[in-house]
Amino acid sequence: MYSKFRLTIVFLCAGLLSSAIADNQDSKTVLPIKISKGDAAGMLFQRDDATATTHADGHQTVSVTSMASSDGKFYSGMYRSSKTRFEISEPYGVDEFMYFLSGSVTLTSTDGSVMTVHAGEAITMPKEWTGTWDTDGFEKIWVIHSSDD
16 A cells, blocks of 8 residues: 555656646646556557567567656656666666656665665666666656756
8 A cells, every 4th residue: 555655656657747847838738647547557558659568689669658747857657677687888878757657676786785676665766776687577657857858
């Protein structure tokens, strides 16, 4: 129950930020963006704007953006990945909050420290992070911010 409360707070904050960003737009009404229980259970991946990709190593991903801020610096959505392992040798590039709905990921930082994140847990990935990303598959809700243009 506590994790559902935290997830609700995350969605509320994202919705409030979306509304606050758009307050300067007088031409239309801006509403919060909702990810319903059904969406979080996987229905969001059925949307027409879902992007499915098969990567060079054969693993598959599906990504859906639920909200993009008017300044292009804040985004949220959902992401699904099959089993993969890859090295991130250049900095990650964006600050990202990730809440894992299913599966897990093991992150081995360049300094050798290891962290495993399971379904029902969240992490915040700093844009400067480098290391190895290893998973048997997962689904996550993500929120990214980039101050870069």
